[in-house]
Amino acid sequence: MTLPEATLEALDDAGVAVQLDAPLVKRTWWRVGGTADALVQADDLRTACLVRRIATETGCPLFVLGNASNLLVADAGIRGIVVRLGGSLAQIEEEPATEPRIYAGPEALVLGAGLKLTVLVGRMLKNGWTGLELFAGIPGTVGGAVRMNAGTSLGEVVDALVDVEIVQPDGSLALLEAEALAMAYRTAVLPPDTIVVSARFRLTDADPEASRHHIEAHLERRKATQPIDQPSCGSTFRNPDGDHAGRLIEAAGLKGFTIGGAQVSEKHANFIVNTGDATATDIRAVIEHVQDAVASRFGVQLVREVHFAGDWSGWSP
Numbered sequence: 001m002t003l004p005e006a007t008l009e010a011l012d013d014a015g016v017a018v019q020l021d022a023p024l025v026k027r028t029w030w031r032v033g034g035t036a037d038a039l040v041q042a043d044d045l046r047t048a049c050l051v052r053r054i055a056t057e058t059g060c061p062l063f064v065l066g067n068a069s070n071l072l073v074a075d076a077g078i079r080g081i082v083v084r085l086g087g088s089l090a091q092i093e094e095e096p097a098t099e100p101r102i103y104a105g106p107e108a109l110v111l112g113a114g115l116k117l118t119v120l121v122g123r124m125l126k127n128g129w130t131g132l133e134l135f136a137g138i139p140g141t142v143g144g145a146v147r148m149n150a151g152t153s154l155g156e157v158v159d160a161l162v163d164v165e166i167v168q169p170d171g172s173l174a175l176l177e178a179e180a181l182a183m184a185y186r187t188a189v190l191p192p193d194t195i196v197v198s199a200r201f202r203l204t205d206a207d208p209e210a211s212r213h214h215i216e217a218h219l220e221r222r223k224a225t226q227p228i229d230q231p232s233c234g235s236t237f238r239n240p241d242g243d244h245a246g247r248l249i250e251a252a253g254l255k256g257f258t259i260g261g262a263q264v265s266e267k268h269a270n271f272i273v274n275t276g277d278a279t280a281t282d283i284r285a286v287i288e289h290v291q292d293a294v295a296s297r298f299g300v301q302l303v304r305e306v307h308f309a310g311d312w313s314g315w316s317p
């Protein structure tokens with residue numbers, strides 16, 4: 001597969017480097033999936049704006065890849081441009097406190113959307129910043145976390161997000177208040193075809209030692225209960241109201257259920273793991289089997305938390 005000629009030409013004229021037929025398998029947490037027609041690494045705002053505008057003007061689809069820790073990329077790959085953010089779009093900017101604080105530290109952080117949450121949590125622990133403990137253990141980027149309203153038992157993005165900067169389809173920038181994103185359980189609504197390039201988060205003025213303790217205890221609990229040593233995308237399904245997806249899947253007798261190299265984890269039934277040679281097709285087949293089995297046994301329709309990306313033609317939507 002290749003890009004429309006007009007897209008390639010425009011990217012070339014603008015000096016944007018493109019990797020054609022770029023394999024994605026090693027970039028996805030499930031370690032599955034095909035190639036991107038074209039991969040663009042946007043390490044600065046100019047590139048992110050250019051690539052967004054060119055894709056719009058030449059009618060080429062554009063997909064934003066974060067750390068692919070919540071994505072099932074099709075074996076047939078992703079058509080069009082896949083863009084990843086890094087460089088100056090993965091930085092941490094401190095906003096100094098305007099009022100005196102008990103514990104020293106900035107009042108807010110402006111985080112590049114390509115920043116990995118593991119890097120952020122490391123920096124919080126090192127500098128004694130508090131208020132974003134919710135990110136501990138989540139292997140995504142800031143952009144992916146905003147899109148997913150990611151969260152843990154320590155909170156979710158909506159609790160601390162102030163605003164986000166986006167690149168609009170015409171390549172211009174816009175600032176959106178958090179309230180405009182209609183954030184709900186593991187979802188946020190971004191304007192169509194936009195790229196989040198940064199997000200501003202409020203910090204708290206709390207005891208860094210207490211924060212460290214919460215983070216460490218939380219990470220220990222995860223290690224004990226989740227199959228973090230095998231490729232997965234974390235929780236596959238959202239928890240239905242008043243219940244847990246993992247409990248329902250386990251009660252349906254599906255722990256260990258396997259198709260090809262994809263398996264419902266024996267350790268945590270809401271995780272589907274790649275036991276070594278899974279394809280995206282195997283994983284999707286397990287997802288659909290689990291949904292059917294839980295629906296017919298308990299009358300509950302499990303809703304996916306994981307996003308499908310790429311060319312899934314031949315599958316029902």
Ligand SMILES: Cc1cc2nc3c(=O)[nH]c(=O)nc-3n(C[C@H](O)[C@H](O)[C@H](O)COP(=O)(O)OP(=O)(O)OC[C@H]3O[C@@H](n4cnc5c(N)ncnc54)[C@H](O)[C@@H]3O)c2cc1C
Nearest residue numbers: 066067068069070140141143144145147150151196233234
């Ligand atoms: C072991 C494991 C544990 C996990 N635990 C948790 C957990 O405790 N809580 C939780 O909430 N999640 C968890 N997850 C899921 C995942 O880490 C989160 O959903 C995370 O926020 C996804 O971020 P990402 O950068 O990987 O996004 P991706 O998976 O790359 O993308 C997810 C969606 O966001 C969009 N997107 C990404 N970046 C941008 C951007 N800059 N602009 C616009 N759209 C964008 C993508 O197009 C896609 O639709 C876990 C995953 C794993 C593998």
